[in-house]
Amino acid sequence: MGRGASGPQGIRVNTVSPGPALTPWWTDEGGAADIIAGATGPDRDAVLERGAAEMMSLTTGRLTDPQEVADVVALLASPRSASTTGADFAVDSGFLKEI
Numbered sequence: 001m002g003r004g005a006s007g008p009q010g011i012r013v014n015t016v017s018p019g020p021a022l023t024p025w026w027t028d029e030g031g032a033a034d035i036i037a038g039a040t041g042p043d044r045d046a047v048l049e050r051g052a053a054e055m056m057s058l059t060t061g062r063l064t065d066p067q068e069v070a071d072v073v074a075l076l077a078s079p080r081s082a083s084t085t086g087a088d089f090a091v092d093s094g095f096l097k098e099i
Contacts, residue, residue, distance in 0.1 A: 019092020059094020
């Protein structure tokens with residue numbers, strides 16, 4: 001077993017739980033932003049910029065950028081988090097309001 005291995009076999013298990021993110025599900029034509037805009041009145045850009053975040057009470061005031069989720073995954077896969085195991089990382093713009 002090499003230096004920095006956490007479990008008996010050197011295997012670490014963590015999870016990343018993304019919240020609402022600026023993915024095609026939101027941004028594509030006919031996606032969630034268009035549906036919300038059609039139901040509530042503002043245009044799709046207003047929904048993406050602030051409306052969706054306000055409706056979901058996101059602490060950051062914006063949807064998560066997919067790169068932010070990827071950055072957490074990259075960190076967890078790197079030796080910099082060799083002692084991190086059994087943890088869940090919510091990358092959700094503050095959607096979950098618990099610690």
